[in-house]
Amino acid sequence: MIGCLVSLLCLNDIVRVHAASPATAKRLIIDTDLFSDVDDAGALLLAATSSSVDLLAVNINFPSTYSALAASAILAHYGHNSPIGIRRPLTDATFFDSWFFELGEYTSKVAYHWSGGSLPWGHAEDAWDPVELYRKVLSEAPDQSVTIASIGFFDNLSGLLNSSSDMYSSLSGPDLIAAKVTELVIMGGQYPSGYEYNFWGGNPSLTAHVVNTWKGSPITFSGFEMGENVTSGLRLINEGPRDDPVKAAYVYYGYATARPSFDPLTVLYAMEGLGDLFEFGAEYGYNHVEQNGSNTWIYDKEVTGQRFLRLKVPEDRAGAEVDKRLLQAAWIPHRDRPLAVSRQEL
Ligand SMILES: *[C@@H]1O[C@H](CO)[C@@H](O)[C@H](O)[C@H]1NC(C)=O
Ligand SMILES: *[C@@H]1O[C@H](CO)[C@@H](O)[C@H](O)[C@H]1NC(C)=O
Numbered sequence: 330m331i332g333c334l335v336s337l338l339c340l341n342d343i344v345r346v347h348a349a350s351p352a353t354a355k356r357l358i359i360d361t362d363l364f365s366d367v368d369d370a371g372a373l374l375l376a377a378t379s380s381s382v383d384l385l386a387v388n389i390n391f392p393s394t395y396s397a398l399a400a401s402a403i404l405a406h407y408g409h410n411s412p413i414g415i416r417r418p419l420t421d422a423t424f425f426d427s428w429f430f431e432l433g434e435y436t437s438k439v440a441y442h443w444s445g446g447s448l449p450w451g452h453a454e455d456a457w458d459p460v461e462l463y464r465k466v467l468s469e470a471p472d473q474s475v476t477i478a479s480i481g482f483f484d485n486l487s488g489l490l491n492s493s494s495d496m497y498s499s500l501s502g503p504d505l506i507a508a509k510v511t512e513l514v515i516m517g518g519q520y521p522s523g524y525e526y527n528f529w530g531g532n533p534s535l536t537a538h539v540v541n542t543w544k545g546s547p548i549t550f551s552g553f554e555m556g557e558n559v560t561s562g563l564r565l566i567n568e569g570p571r572d573d574p575v576k577a578a579y580v581y582y583g584y585a586t587a588r589p590s591f592d593p594l595t596v597l598y599a600m601e602g603l604g605d606l607f608e609f610g611a612e613y614g615y616n617h618v619e620q621n622g623s624n625t626w627i628y629d630k631e632v633t634g635q636r637f638l639r640l641k642v643p644e645d646r647a648g649a650e651v652d653k654r655l656l657q658a659a660w661i662p663h664r665d666r667p668l669a670v671s672r673q674e675l
């Protein structure tokens with residue numbers, strides 16, 4: 330936006346781009362553990378405001394009521410009413426950093442202060458069953474058209490794989506995936522091998538089930554090593570709109586410090602492909618996950634359809650790009666904002 334000298338012109342450009350035809354938009358489902366890290370919120374911000382994305386649904390793979398309500402609040406703030414599913418049974422868990430004592434809780438606060446959307450405060454039970462939501466949304470989508478971005482645990486995807494014919498589709502889970510899903514993008518694991526939280530922190534045998542048995546679409550992995558030292562969030566915190574819920578989440582969670590960019594990077598790839606930021610670290614072989622969640626890339630030349638990502642640019646440049654994108658996204662005039670608010674150099 331630096332080229333825009335008159336901010337009103339920039340605003341018009343943004344509005345027009347944002348109104349891009351849904352026919353050309355990329356259909357995306359996000360499966361997130363919005364709870365114990367804030368980069369999930371950054372990823373939702375990017376997906377909910379992108380002109381090139383049709384956010385079909387958000388599934389939550391951590392069972393706190395506040396996770397579902399916060400997702401609803403965030404989507405609603407950016408003008409979305411996408412359906413939300415959450416894994417049951419629900420709990421009232423709130424995050425407490427008993428490891429480093431440095432991080433704060435944000436989901437209940439965002440859910441309360443920005444209450445809205447399909448699940449307003451107190452209505453978490455109205456959320457979809459995640460597997461039903463997957464089956465409904467996939468069955469309604471054109472063939473080979475849906476990208477799934479998994480940025481948390483694997484319970485719901487494992488349930489989708491195990492699902493069978495229902496009121497939405499006569500296809501089994503794997504057949505429905507093969508018909509509708511064009512790519513599964515997973516933040517988790519380490520490449521070529523390691524032991525990473527999204528893979529072990531939930532139910533690691535379900536991680537193994539999903540990664541080792543998924544068929545019918547390519548899988549692209551975004552590993553811990555790619556996002557660990559790409560930090561972002563500070564520009565959103567310092568220059569974002571006063572009333573932005575994701576900016577508030579970054580403040581509550583990290584006490585206004587920059588955070589690793591695992592999930593925003595993953596969702597940028599899911600939305601836009603390799604672009605200028607990414608390249609494939611391997612184009613053949615496959616990922617194998619053990620029952621404890623540790624993973625190893627098996628370099629088998631006979632196997633294609635899985636790959637892992639690597640940054641094509643230095644980490645600080647990738648961080649600057651994520652920062653710019655978060656900030657631009659938060660300033661997109663998603664509601665009836667007074668024009669003056671948009672006079673911001675992005
Ligand atoms: C799906 O089935 C596998 C066995 O085929 C099982 O290990 C796994 O727990 C099941 N997933 C869910 C979510 O119940
Ligand atoms: C990230 O930075 C830390 C501290 O400098 C370093 O120990 C670690 O190896 C880096 N990670 C990667 C993937 O380069």
Ligand SMILES: *[C@@H]1O[C@H](CO)[C@@H](O)[C@H](O)[C@H]1NC(C)=O
Nearest residue numbers: 523524619620621622623624
């Ligand atoms: C996980 O299991 C594998 C295979 O049994 C083992 O080699 C590895 O050491 C385990 N990793 C951890 C971190 O426990």
Ligand SMILES: CC(=O)N[C@H]1CO[C@H](CO)[C@@H](O)[C@@H]1O
Nearest residue numbers: 416458459460461484485488
């Ligand atoms: C309907 C269904 O299979 N949903 C699954 C979502 O994930 C949880 C894992 O904890 C399963 O128990 C559910 O069955």
